[in-house]
Amino acid sequence: MGLAAFGPALTSSGVTGQVVQALDLADGLGPTTFDACSPLTNAGAVNGNIALVDRGTCGFPVKARNAQDAGALAVLVANNVAGSPPPGLGGIDPTITIPTVSITQADANTIKANLATGVDASLLLDLSVRAGADPVGNRAFLYTPNPVAPGSTISHWDQSAFPNQLMEPAINADLTHSVQPPEDLTLPLFRDVGWFVDANLNGIPDDVELTALSSQVWIGLKNSDDVGTRFDLLAEALKNGVVVGSGQINNVPGGSSGFNNAAQRAIAMAVSTATGLVSGDVLGFRLSARIGATGHRSGTARLWFNDAAANSRLIATIGGVASTFYLRDGFVLGTSPGTGPKKTIDVTVDRAKNGNAFKAFGTWSILNRRSDLGISSP
Ligand SMILES: [Ca+2]
Numbered sequence: 001m002g003l004a005a006f007g008p009a010l011t012s013s014g015v016t017g018q019v020v021q022a023l024d025l026a027d028g029l030g031p032t033t034f035d036a037c038s039p040l041t042n043a044g045a046v047n048g049n050i051a052l053v054d055r056g057t058c059g060f061p062v063k064a065r066n067a068q069d070a071g072a073l074a075v076l077v078a079n080n081v082a083g084s085p086p087p088g089l090g091g092i093d094p095t096i097t098i099p100t101v102s103i104t105q106a107d108a109n110t111i112k113a114n115l116a117t118g119v120d121a122s123l124l125l126d127l128s129v130r131a132g133a134d135p136v137g138n139r140a141f142l143y144t145p146n147p148v149a150p151g152s153t154i155s156h157w158d159q160s161a162f163p164n165q166l167m168e169p170a171i172n173a174d175l176t177h178s179v180q181p182p183e184d185l186t187l188p189l190f191r192d193v194g195w196f197v198d199a200n201l202n203g204i205p206d207d208v209e210l211t212a213l214s215s216q217v218w219i220g221l222k223n224s225d226d227v228g229t230r231f232d233l234l235a236e237a238l239k240n241g242v243v244v245g246s247g248q249i250n251n252v253p254g255g256s257s258g259f260n261n262a263a264q265r266a267i268a269m270a271v272s273t274a275t276g277l278v279s280g281d282v283l284g285f286r287l288s289a290r291i292g293a294t295g296h297r298s299g300t301a302r303l304w305f306n307d308a309a310a311n312s313r314l315i316a317t318i319g320g321v322a323s324t325f326y327l328r329d330g331f332v333l334g335t336s337p338g339t340g341p342k343k344t345i346d347v348t349v350d351r352a353k354n355g356n357a358f359k360a361f362g363t364w365s366i367l368n369r370r371s372d373l374g375i376s377s378p
């Protein structure tokens with residue numbers, strides 16, 4: 001359908017009625033009896049129904065006004081040339097109070113062929129379908145006029161899109177300077193066809209790029225007998241199980257047993273591999289310990305997590321947005337602290353065993369489901 005610049009807009013409740021061919025005189029105002037350029041001669045039939053009129057000779061508001069004067073609920077303007085989409089209806093008449101739309105010549109011919117048996121129509125705004133998108137997949141329609149318009153066909157959005165889009169066939173007065181939703185689809189379209197912003201020229205789209213890491217972890221001891229034990233702590237960030245950043249602090253005191261004697265340790269981390277995190281990727285955090293250079297030879301380190309006090313966490317900046325991911329029970333990272341009770345994991349390490357290799361408390365993970373990591377696209 002083509003919409004009219006005059007008269008009321010269609011509503012979601014709409015107008016329903018029987019379609020009736022409007023008839024007028026074949027006269028100097030309009031040469032056919034279907035053009036509604038003169039007052040209608042079948043007002044009795046049109047009254048309370050939807051008037052069907054032909055395009056041509058006089059302005060669209062004239063036709064609408066004559067139909068309105070005959071008591072029509074709404075007006076269908078049949079295009080007088082083949083092709084789609086049917087035209088928008090220009091013109092001004094503030095006295096028109098019924099909706100008017102245009103339809104293709106083909107649709108009009110179908111309706112006309114069935115008028116004898118009765119055609120009921122509803123003109124309404126379907127709020128369940130986005131303007132310019134297909135009702136099933138909610139995908140924007142491309143511009144596919146009939147006949148083909150070289151230079152415009154396929155390379156534009158369909159003009160039924162609303163709000164009007166920059167890449168519609170014609171420039172509309174309501175365009176803004178924004179090229180992002182909700183005003184415009186240009187930026188998502190460029191993303192869809194493979195373009196992205198990459199100001200640091202590393203091949204990773206900046207809006208999903210991991211650019212900074214840090215962590216804060218609560219470390220204590222399992223047993224007070226181990227007081228005097230020091231640990232090296234290794235924090236690693238992983239994407240889909242592969243380390244993409246890390247940081248280490250050395251020879252930090254283990255405190256003592258009980259959460260009151262644990263200490264929050266800040267571990268600065270650096271991104272080691274240029275990394276983007278998109279929907280479906282898994283962000284992981286692994287914390288490991290070994291015996292520090294001084295102090296006891298062995299001891300059991302205790303990691304505290306899973307509540308607002310024992311809020312061990314990873315901070316990751318993705319797409320320019322810093323987000324905090326809390327270590328929670330079940331080895332999941334959450335965007336809020338765990339609700340308790342406090343959880344602990346112990347790791348026993350010994351400077352004289354296994355070359356004092358780092359031993360992991362565990363790996364905590366979160367699946368990026370589009371918005372979990374503060375990422376808006378893709
Ligand atoms: Ca006429």
Ligand SMILES: [Ca+2]
Nearest residue numbers: 159160161164
């Ligand atoms: Ca439009």
Ligand SMILES: [Ca+2]
Nearest residue numbers: 198204205206
């Ligand atoms: Ca980049």
